[in-house]
Amino acid sequence: MKAMLCKAFGPPESLVLEEVPRSALGPGQVRLATHAAGVNFPDVLMIQGKYQFKPPFPFAPGAEVAGEVTEVAADVQNVKVGDRVMAMVGANGFADEAVAAAVACMKLPPHMDYATAAGFSMTYGTSYYALVQRAQLQPGETLLVHGAAGGVGTAAIDIARNLGATVIATGGNDDKLARVAKHYGVAHVLNYKTDPQWKDKVKTLTGGAGANVIYDAVGGDVLEQSLRCVAWNGRILVIGFAGGDIPKIPANMVLLKGCSLVGVFWGAWLGREPHVNRTNFERMFEWYEAGKLSPIVSHKFPLERAADALNAIINREVVGKCVITTGRD
Numbered sequence: 001m002k003a004m005l006c007k008a009f010g011p012p013e014s015l016v017l018e019e020v021p022r023s024a025l026g027p028g029q030v031r032l033a034t035h036a037a038g039v040n041f042p043d044v045l046m047i048q049g050k051y052q053f054k055p056p057f058p059f060a061p062g063a064e065v066a067g068e069v070t071e072v073a074a075d076v077q078n079v080k081v082g083d084r085v086m087a088m089v090g091a092n093g094f095a096d097e098a099v100a101a102a103v104a105c106m107k108l109p110p111h112m113d114y115a116t117a118a119g120f121s122m123t124y125g126t127s128y129y130a131l132v133q134r135a136q137l138q139p140g141e142t143l144l145v146h147g148a149a150g151g152v153g154t155a156a157i158d159i160a161r162n163l164g165a166t167v168i169a170t171g172g173n174d175d176k177l178a179r180v181a182k183h184y185g186v187a188h189v190l191n192y193k194t195d196p197q198w199k200d201k202v203k204t205l206t207g208g209a210g211a212n213v214i215y216d217a218v219g220g221d222v223l224e225q226s227l228r229c230v231a232w233n234g235r236i237l238v239i240g241f242a243g244g245d246i247p248k249i250p251a252n253m254v255l256l257k258g259c260s261l262v263g264v265f266w267g268a269w270l271g272r273e274p275h276v277n278r279t280n281f282e283r284m285f286e287w288y289e290a291g292k293l294s295p296i297v298s299h300k301f302p303l304e305r306a307a308d309a310l311n312a313i314i315n316r317e318v319v320g321k322c323v324i325t326t327g328r329d
Contacts, residue, residue: 003095004306005058009049012307012314015094020058023099025073030102032067032085035329036118037093039301039309039322040064040151041242046091047310055091061310062093062324065100066108066117076102084108086117088270094306096326103274109285114329116295119151119321124295126239126266127155127215128280131163133269134262135213135235139164144202144211144226146192146218147242149176154296154320156215157184159284162292165213168205170198170222176319183296192222202229210234220245227253234259296320302327 003020043061045051066086087100108117131137143160147153148169157167169186171177172193181189190198210231216223219241270277287293299322301309312322
């Protein structure tokens with residue numbers, strides 16, 4: 001099998017494509033012929049040695065894959081050879097084969113292609129959990145999405161439309177925001193880099209009330225300023241810190257606004273309540289088959305150009321998701 005290997009911590013250009021031996025299946029595992037792999041910012045951190053999970057060298061980055069099951073361990077019952085699945089694998093996804101835990105595999109909806117599936121698990125899993133389990137977003141509420149052109153941001157908008165919320169999208173690139181607005185029919189977009197009055201405009205757009213739920217994958221000053229445009233009883237979802245800075249939140253503002261700061265760690269929750277996560281995906285798959293979800297995959301690269309895929313993430317060129325394909329389709 002071919003894999004894009006990291007042999008020492010470094011930049012994307014240090015990855016090398018090599019033939020590697022297959023690993024044997026252990027109990028509860030399946031082998032996939034990988035058609036596509038999702039590309040995420042943690043992959044960049046992993047090859048630089050900056051991620052909390054450090055696989056032994058050599059390893060391939062890539063935490064999420066989609067492909068066809070080609071082999072199953074004797075004790076596996078939930079999937080079979082020939083099934084089309086998506087799976088979270090943690091690492092070693094940038095390869096033309098992958099080994100996954102059977103419990104981590106979910107069968108694809110009939111009309112979902114592999115490229116879409118490869119970028120679906122992490123972003124849509126995170127965003128559904130954030131909006132439904134953590135924020136309890138209600139029909140008619142206003143959702144403010146920061147980092148709206150990113151993977152979790154576009155997923156949040158897509159899901160919120162189905163939950164009956166009104167969306168205000170923010171970001172730092174007008175062209176990317178315009179693409180998201182057109183794709184999802186978002187009426188209000190704000191650039192938090194060029195418009196210092198963005199928080200006041202949120203208040204104006206909500207009749208002075210502020211946003212009921214704020215979905216923040218950016219952090220830094222954006223999160224701090226969000227406290228000034230959140231509604232009473234509002235929920236601010238702390239998704240991540242793509243802006244690079246982890247803010248120190250003034251606790252008095254949380255008190256004065258009567259709001260909640262809510263942490264969102266989908267990966268940790270997934271291990272605690274996998275049955276609820278599976279129910280989440282069943283609902284999203286129903287929406288997808290009904291044409292109610294529309295994931296964006298703006299960039300596709302062949303396996304041998306994995307470095308270009310990672311650099312597209314680093315340079316913030318991606319709208320929605322970036323995926324690597326293996327040429328099986």
